[in-house]
Amino acid sequence: MxxxxxxxxxxxxxxxxxxxxxxxxxETPIFMPVGTVGSVxxxxxxxxxxxxxxxIILGNTYHLYxxxxxxxxxxxxxxxxxxxxxxxxxxxxxxxxxxxxTGIRKLTPEGCTFSSHIDGSxxxxxxxxxxxxxxxxxxxxxxxFDECCPGDADEKYxxxxxxxxxxxxxxxxxxxxxxxxxxxYSQTMFPIIQGCVYPSLRLLxxxxxxxxxxxxxxxxxxxxxxxxxxxxxxxxxxxxxxPVLPAGKPRYLMGVGTPANILEGIDRGVDMFDCVMxxxxxxxxxxxxxxGVMNMRNKKWADDFSPIDPKGTSFVDSQYTKAYLxxxxxxxxxxxxxxxxxxxxxxxxxxxxTARRHIIEGDFHSWKESVVPKLMSRL
Amino acid sequence: MxxxxxxxxxxxxxxxxxxxxxxxxxETPIFMPVGTVGSVxxxxxxxxxxxxxxxIILGNTYHLYxxxxxxxxxxxxxxxxxxxxxxxxxxxxxxxxxxxxTGIRKLTPEGCTFSSHIDGSxxxxxxxxxxxxxxxxxxxxxxxFDECCPGDADEKYxxxxxxxxxxxxxxxxxxxxxxxxxxxYSQTMFPIIQGCVYPSLRLLxxxxxxxxxxxxxxxxxxxxxxxxxxxxxxxxxxxxxxPVLPAGKPRYLMGVGTPANILEGIDRGVDMFDCVMxxxxxxxxxxxxxxGVMNMRNKKWADDFSPIDPKGTSFVDSQYTKAYLxxxxxxxxxxxxxxxxxxxxxxxxxxxxTARRHIIEGDFHSWKESVVPKLMSRL
Numbered sequence: 146m147x148x149x150x151x152x153x154x155x156x157x158x159x160x161x162x163x164x165x166x167x168x169x170x171x172e173t174p175i176f177m178p179v180g181t182v183g184s185v186x187x188x189x190x191x192x193x194x195x196x197x198x199x200x201i202i203l204g205n206t207y208h209l210y211x212x213x214x215x216x217x218x219x220x221x222x223x224x225x226x227x228x229x230x231x232x233x234x235x236x237x238x239x240x241x242x243x244x245x246x247t248g249i250r251k252l253t254p255e256g257c258t259f260s261s262h263i264d265g266s267x268x269x270x271x272x273x274x275x276x277x278x279x280x281x282x283x284x285x286x287x288x289x290f291d292e293c294c295p296g297d298a299d300e301k302y303x304x305x306x307x308x309x310x311x312x313x314x315x316x317x318x319x320x321x322x323x324x325x326x327x328x329x330y331s332q333t334m335f336p337i338i339q340g341c342v343y344p345s346l347r348l349l350x351x352x353x354x355x356x357x358x359x360x361x362x363x364x365x366x367x368x369x370x371x372x373x374x375x376x377x378x379x380x381x382x383x384x385x386x387x388p389v390l391p392a393g394k395p396r397y398l399m400g401v402g403t404p405a406n407i408l409e410g411i412d413r414g415v416d417m418f419d420c421v422m423x424x425x426x427x428x429x430x431x432x433x434x435x436x437g438v439m440n441m442r443n444k445k446w447a448d449d450f451s452p453i454d455p456k457g458t459s460f461v462d463s464q465y466t467k468a469y470l471x472x473x474x475x476x477x478x479x480x481x482x483x484x485x486x487x488x489x490x491x492x493x494x495x496x497x498x499t500a501r502r503h504i505i506e507g508d509f510h511s512w513k514e515s516v517v518p519k520l521m522s523r524l
Numbered sequence: 525m526x527x528x529x530x531x532x533x534x535x536x537x538x539x540x541x542x543x544x545x546x547x548x549x550x551e552t553p554i555f556m557p558v559g560t561v562g563s564v565x566x567x568x569x570x571x572x573x574x575x576x577x578x579x580i581i582l583g584n585t586y587h588l589y590x591x592x593x594x595x596x597x598x599x600x601x602x603x604x605x606x607x608x609x610x611x612x613x614x615x616x617x618x619x620x621x622x623x624x625x626t627g628i629r630k631l632t633p634e635g636c637t638f639s640s641h642i643d644g645s646x647x648x649x650x651x652x653x654x655x656x657x658x659x660x661x662x663x664x665x666x667x668x669f670d671e672c673c674p675g676d677a678d679e680k681y682x683x684x685x686x687x688x689x690x691x692x693x694x695x696x697x698x699x700x701x702x703x704x705x706x707x708x709y710s711q712t713m714f715p716i717i718q719g720c721v722y723p724s725l726r727l728l729x730x731x732x733x734x735x736x737x738x739x740x741x742x743x744x745x746x747x748x749x750x751x752x753x754x755x756x757x758x759x760x761x762x763x764x765x766x767p768v769l770p771a772g773k774p775r776y777l778m779g780v781g782t783p784a785n786i787l788e789g790i791d792r793g794v795d796m797f798d799c800v801m802x803x804x805x806x807x808x809x810x811x812x813x814x815x816g817v818m819n820m821r822n823k824k825w826a827d828d829f830s831p832i833d834p835k836g837t838s839f840v841d842s843q844y845t846k847a848y849l850x851x852x853x854x855x856x857x858x859x860x861x862x863x864x865x866x867x868x869x870x871x872x873x874x875x876x877x878t879a880r881r882h883i884i885e886g887d888f889h890s891w892k893e894s895v896v897p898k899l900m901s902r903l
Binding site for chain 1: 568587854857861
C-alpha cells in the first residue's frame with residue numbers, strides 16, 4: 146500500500162494524504178463506515194458511494210468468520226464480491242469482538258478460544274489462523290490479532306496484556322509475510338499499538354512494532370482507546386504515540402468516535418477512523434450536524450417542516466423534514482433508521498472531507514477550535 | 525378524475541386504461557404500494573419512483589389520524605408534502621383498521637367509536653368526520669367509510685352490515701359533495717361495494733352505490749374480499765360485480781393479493797390493487813418472481829452466487845446475490861428487509877405493467893393462463 150502526504154497543518158499535527166490500494170485510492174483523513182456482517186446497516190452500497198462518498202468500509206472478522214463463514218466467502222471470491230463493493234475494505238481481526246461479545250473464553254499464549262454468540266460453538270483464533278481468515282475474507286487492509294486491554298486496567302495487567310499482544314504480533318507478521326493474497330489483489334496489514342493509558346507501555350509498543358516494520362506494514366493502528374478511559378487520556382496517548390510512528394504511513398485510531406473526537410484525533414496526527422456511532426446512534430434517533438446533535442424523538446420537531454439538515458450533503462437532508470423524520474421514529478418505522486443512518490454517515494464523511502480541505506488550506510487547527518464546541522452542543 | 529379506456533382483452537374482461545389526477549396520470553391495471561403511516565416500509569421515495577415505477581401509493585387514514593394527527597398533516601399542507609411524494613395518493617377510510625386493529629369498539633348507526641391501539645384513547649369515526657379527515661390528509665382518491673364484513677359471515681349478518689354501509693355511504697357522499705379540497709388540487713371518492721359472498725347482496729350494493737353516482741365518484745372499490753373466504757368465492761364475486769359497474773370508471777379490488785390473485789382479478793375486469801404482501805412477506809424473507817416464490821432463509825441459497833432475480837427489474841436484482849441476501853436474513857440485518865421490499869414491489873409493478881402490455885397486444889387471457897401456475901410455484 147502506498148501512502149503519500151499531501152499537506153500538514155502548520156499549527157498542529159493534522160495531515161492530509163492519499164493511500165492507494167488495488168481497489169482504489171483513499172483520501173485521508175478518512176472515516177470508514179462499519180459494515181459488520183457485510184452490510185452497513187440500513188444503507189445501500191450505491192448510496193455509500195454516490196450519496197455518502199464512502200471511500201473505504203469495514204468488515205468484522207469475528208462476525209464474518211461465524212456467518213456466512215469462510216467457505217462461503219471463499220466460494221464467493223472474497224468479501225468485495227460477496228457484498229458487491231468494489232472500493233477498499235478493512236477488516237479488524239475479531240480480537241475486540243472475542244473479548245467483548247463472547248461468553249466463555251480461554252486466553253492462552255497460543256491464542257484465544259471462545260464460544261460463538263450465535264450458537265455457542267467453540268472456536269479458536271490464533272495469530273496464524275487469523276491471518277489466514279483475513280486472507281480468506283479478502284480485505285485490502287487487515288489488522289493484527291491482539292488483546293484489547295480495558296481502559297481502566299492497572300499497569301500490571303496492561304503490561305502483561307501488551308506482552309501477549311507483542312508475541313502475537315510477531316507471529317502474525319511472520320505468517321502474513323510468508324503467505325499470499327487469494328484473489329489476485331494485494332493485501333496489507335496494520336500492527337495495533339496497545340498499552341492502555343500508560344505512556345511507557347505505549348512507547349514500548351511502538352518500539353516493538355517498528356522493529357517488525359517492512360513494506361507489508363501498510364500503516365499503524367492505535368487500539369485500546371475509547372474503551373472506558375477519560376477522553377483526555379485518549380488525546381494524551383495520541384499526542385505521545387503519533388509523533389513516534391512513521392510519518393510515511395497512515396495512522397488509524399480504532400473505534401473512534403464523536404465528530405469532536407475525530408477532529409481532535411486529526412489534530413493530533415490521526416489519518417483513519419471508524420465507529421458504529423453514526424449508524425447505531427442514528428437508529429436510536431440521534432442525528433449529528435454541523436450545528437450540534439439532534440434527538441429526533443423530541444417533541445420539539447413535531448411540527449418543524451424545515452429540512453432535516455440544511456447544511457447536510459445527503460439527499461435525505463433536503464428531501465425530508467424534521468417533522469416527518471420524527472413521525473417515523475415515533476411510529477417505529479424502519480425508514481427512520483434508514484434516513485438517520487444515511488444522514489449521519491454523509492455527515493461523518495463531510496466532516497473528514499471538510500477537515501482535509503482545511504488542512505490543505507493551512508488553517509485546520511483554528512478552524513477545528515471554532516467548530517468543536519458547536520459539534521458537541523444539543524439542538 | 526378522468527379515466528380513459530385504452531384497450532380491452534377480447535378473451536376476457538381485462539382492461540388497460542389511464543386515469544388522471546392533479547398529481548399525474550396512472551396507467552391501469554396498477555398495483556399501489558402501501559405506505560401505512562406515510563412510509564412504504566423500508567423503501568425510499570426516489571426508489572419508488574425511479575426503480576420500482578410506482579405511479580400511486582396508499583396511506584392509511586386510521587394510522588395517520590392517530591399519528592402524526594390531523595393538526596400536523598394540515599400544517600404540513602397535506603400528506604404529499606409531509607412525506608415528500610408528488611404523485612397520486614389514495615387513502616382508505618380507516619374502517620378496516622378500526623374493525624381489525626382496535627380493541628373495545630362500539631358500532632352505532634351514527635358511526636364507530638374505538639380505542640387507539642397506541643394509547644387506548646377513545647375516538648369516533650362518522651361518515652361525515654371521515655370525509656373531513658380524508659380531506660385533511662389530502663389524498664387524490666379517498667374511500668368511503670364502511671363496515672368490512674368478515675368473509676365467513678352468515679347472510680343475515682352480511683345484510684345488516686350492508687345496510688349500515690349503505691346508510692354511511694349516503695351520508696359520506698353528501699358530505700363529500702358539499703365540501704371542498706383543502707390544498708388546491710382535486711380529490712375524488714370511491715364508494716365500496718360490500719355484500720360478503722352473497723350474490724344478491726353484492727348486486728344490491730352495486731345498485732345502491734350507482735344510485736348515488738355522479739362526477740365525484742372517480743371509481744368503485746370492491747371490498748370485503750380476501751378476508752377469509754375461499755379464493756374461488758372471491759373470483760366469483762368479481763365476475764358478478766365487475767360487469768355491472770360502470771365501464772367508464774376504474775375498479776379497485778381492496779387488499780388483494782398474490783401475483784396470481786392480481787392477474788385473475790385483472791382478467792375479471794379489475795383495474796387497481798393494493799396489498800401489504802410484497803413488503804410484509806418480503807420482510808419475512810419471501811420473494812416473488814416470474815419463476816415462483818423463494819424463501820430466502822432456505823439453506824439452499826447459502827452458496828448460490830447468482831443474482832437475486834435475473835428477470836427482475838430492480839437494481840437489487842442484479843447487484844446482489846441470493847447467497848448474500850440469505851446471509852442478511854439469517855444475520856437479522858435490516859438491509860435484508862430493504863432489499864426484499866424493493867425487489868417485491870418492483871416485481872409487483874412489473875407484473876401489472878406486463879399485464880397491461882398483453883392487454884394492449886390482445887393476448888392477455890392466454891398469457892395469464894400460461895404464467896399463473898409458475899407464479900404460484902415454490903423455487
